Amino acid sequence: MKVLSLLKYLLPAILILALGNHSLQAQNTPSRPNVLVILVDDLGYGDLSSYGAKDLKSPHIDQLLSRGMKFSNFYANCPVCSPTRAALLTGRYQDMVGVPGVIRTHPQNSWGYLAPSAVTLADVFQKAGYHTGMVGKWHLGLESPNIPNERGFEFFQGFLGDMMDDYYHHRRHDVNYMRFNQRVVDPQGHATDLFTDWTCDFLKQQAGAEKPFFLYLAYNAPHTPIQPPEDWLQKVKQREPDIEPKRAKLVALIEHLDAGIGQVIQTLDQTGLSENTVVVFSSDNGGHLEAGAYNGNLRDGKQSMYEGGLKVPTGVVWKGHIKPNTETDFMAMTMDLFPTVCEAAGVKVPAGLESQSILPTLEGKTQAPLRKHWFFRRREGGNRYGGKTIEAVISGDWKLLQNSPFAPLELYNLKADPLETRDLAEKNRKKFNELSTLLRAEIQRYGTVPWQKPLK
Missing domain, CATH: 3.30.1120.10 (Arylsulfatase, C-terminal domain)
Structure with missing residues (x-):
């Protein structure tokens, strides 16, 4: 009887201690990180202040890269759009998933078809319990089954096609490829601003969510047509009175893009998401010389197999895991981002990929070359x-x-x-x-x- 009586008084205390210990364990168990991959279009290797541009100011991207590790020897899988995007989203050489060239509007001039069997980053993260989203330029197919919502993305708000003929009218060959999931939409405004606003809205919605997110943000800028907002162009001309007109337009388009990425990072900070979000920044290929791009002292540019067509500015940020203000000449390429973000999130990497994780390098560890x-x-x-x-x-x-x-x-x-x-x-x-x-x-x-x- 005395034992039962003692248990009667001790049991509530034991339960309180047990619950308290469970709560402490929950607090001490790190949650899975969110993942944000930002891919810009045709950004030259030397077209950021942090990569040597003298007539261009990119404070927001520079500040983002300073939060983590900047790569000086990072290669795009291909010197043009679609193949690099296919490599990024599958972790494979683009030819091995059916995208050796640019996917275009008309079949007679389209050089790829994303293999239905290819497993995408979105597929993998969705299976792992992540909310998967994409904002921006898709460029991997215009119809089922090769549209974002059928390739692992639960949410899509962006442009299905390749380049836009006009940043304000959002058409390609007079066809509207703007979509909200699978619904045709016709929003008003500059495409860079739209993609920025949609991304910020997505992040605000995810701030209180139970599930982590994987978000792929693919800007059209600074791809042709080089069409910056007029006030941004005038700002560049006033600051750089001797700049060539063609170069001025591209600099303005990049600086406008930089401001948009700044808004995205500011939203990450304000919502607290930056505390546990892996952020990747890269370009799909080198800068387009005919549009006024600067690829540093590298030879040639977009569409070329010389270094200027393949080397791209790239950085990865993950607070508490990647030391700020670090730079590496470790060689990697676009498809290697696939297993890297998977490993960071504790997500199982599919078998049979040609890519390799660079997470050890990001964490400051010595790593053997990824491939011979x-x-x-x-x-x-x-x-x-x-x-x-x-x-x-x-x-x-x-x-x-x-x-x-x-x-x-x-x-x-x-x-x-x-x-x-x-x-x-x-x-x-x-x-x-x-x-x-x-x-x-x-x-x-x-x-x-x-x-x-x-x-x-």
């Missing part, structure tokens, strides 16, 4: 090339490339000649033959994957 050989390829289209290809392989210090289907292969030593000025194809035939054999075998591997819409 790095392949780059673009299936060309249009009257200029008639459906042929350009490609490159980097192996150690050496790079072999073919930048036109009508030109011979070129060989460069990137360590001794980072600006690719001295073609060593004739002087080092042994290395030339070695790399051309590797490249040929990789192209043959790609040939096993169809890249056109299957016939019914």
Whole structure:
């Protein structure tokens, strides 16, 4: 009886202690991080203040990159849009998921069809219990099954197509590809402002949510047409009186984009989400020289297999995990972001990817090179090339490339000649033959994957 009586008084205290301990454990257990991937369009390697631009001010992107690790040796998978986006969202070489070239509005000039079997980042995060969303430029298909809501994104607000013919009217070949999920919408305003506002709205909605989120924000800017708001253009002209008109328009478009990204980061901060959100920033390819882009001292730009077409400004931020104000020359490429954000979130990485996580590097650990050989390829289209290809392989210090289907292969030593000025194809035939054999075998591997819409 005495024991029962004692338990009667002790039981409430035991329960209180147990509940308190459980609550403390819950507080001490880190929640899964949110993931925000920001991809901009055609941003040149040298077109940020933090990457050397002298006539351009990008305080918000620079400030974002200062919160984490900035990469000086990061490559896009391809020097044009769709293939790099496919690589980002699948963690695979773009040819292995059916997107060797640019997916366009008209079938006769479209050079890819995202494989229905390809598993996307959104698929993986959705399966792991994340709320998945996308805002901005899709560029991986215009119809079922290759639209965002059927490729793992529960929420989509953006543009299905490739480039917009006008940043204010949001059309491509007079067709409206703006969507809110699968509904056609016709919003008013500059596309950069729309994508920024929609992203901020999404983040505010997620601030109190129980589930973490994965959000892919893909801006059209600074892709052509180079169409900045007039007040931004006048601001640049007043500040840089000697700037060339073409360059002034691109600088204004980038600075307007920078302000939009600043609003997104400010929303992350104000909602408290930045405390536990992995933020990735990158570009889909190098800057477009004809539009006035600056790729630093790298050779060439967008659509080219030279370094200016492939190297892109990139950074990753994760408070408490990635040391601020760090920079690395560790080599990585777009598709490697897939397993990286998965590993950071504790999400199982699908088997069979060609990509590798760079999380150890981000956390300040020593990491072996991700791969021995790095392949780059673009299936060309249009009257200029008639459906042929350009490609490159980097192996150690050496790079072999073919930048036109009508030109011979070129060989460069990137360590001794980072600006690719001295073609060593004739002087080092042994290395030339070695790399051309590797490249040929990789192209043959790609040939096993169809890249056109299957016939019914």
